Amino acid sequence: MASLRALHAFALLARHGRASQAAELLGVSPSALSHLMRKLESELGATLVLRDGRGLSLTEEGQRLALGIGDAFERIDEAVDSFKRRGRTELRISTVSTFATRWLIPRLPKFQALQPDVEILLSTSTRVVDLERENFDCAIRLGKGHWPSVEGELLWQEHLAVALSPGLLDPATPLTQETLSGLRLLHSAARRNDWPSWLAHVGLIHPETVSGTLVETRDLAIQAAIAGMGAIVIDRRFVAAEVAAGHLVLPDWPAQDLDTGYWFVRSPLRPQSRPVSAFKAWLLEAAHAE
Structure with missing residues (x-):
């Protein structure tokens, strides 16, 4: 042999x-x-x-x-x-990058303190995962919900609000066409419709509606806004830490409610283990508290 x-x-x-x-x-x-x-x-x-x-x-x-x-x-x-992993209690989560980096990861230590024996395996992707066949216990996805063959719970409905460096604008400045036109706009590649959508919502125009500085992700757009490169439209939850630290400000301008939201999803065909049940309860409580 x-x-x-x-x-x-x-x-x-x-x-x-x-x-x-x-x-x-x-x-x-x-x-x-x-x-x-x-x-x-x-x-x-x-x-x-x-x-x-x-x-x-x-x-x-x-x-x-x-x-x-x-x-x-x-x-x-x-x-x-x-x-080798048979003695561990694992929780395999699939989510999208912005949610993971801007909201979930900063809060995960609180969940780990409540469930110290749970080993978290976190993966980020924008593709649709098959929760029946792939090795994920649950997922967080952005959309309108009501996906076939999955059980979903809405974490929050998405909105768009303007955020920018305090060096670019006094947050008490009223929203006018002139004020808005004096700002540079920052776009992220995956969310090119965010600025056009918000501008249509407030009934104003801007020369950089479909142009301006373009970066790959919303996380990079937030960093560019902190650096003073321009203004972004973003869900306030994703910049709460930067606003609290004074790196960004939110002008008192209208926010646009969207018909999409972040959802906790899992396959109803797979048993809901103790880690999944605990994570779901903690996640919903943390999301609704804000």
């Missing part, structure tokens, strides 16, 4: 295509990896890798063996990792 260690080394080489990376992952030197390849070739009676000045590459027989092995060693690693 072929050596499992040599087969593992071969599988890593086939997956990553670089001897140095495969050797590092296996915890051996490149020369030791080469020795394992020779050992495997001797055991199987076939040439699996080509050796030249550029390193190692797979032969046709090596490619056939790699196809047969597939992801077997990856699945073994996952099974062992899952077994």
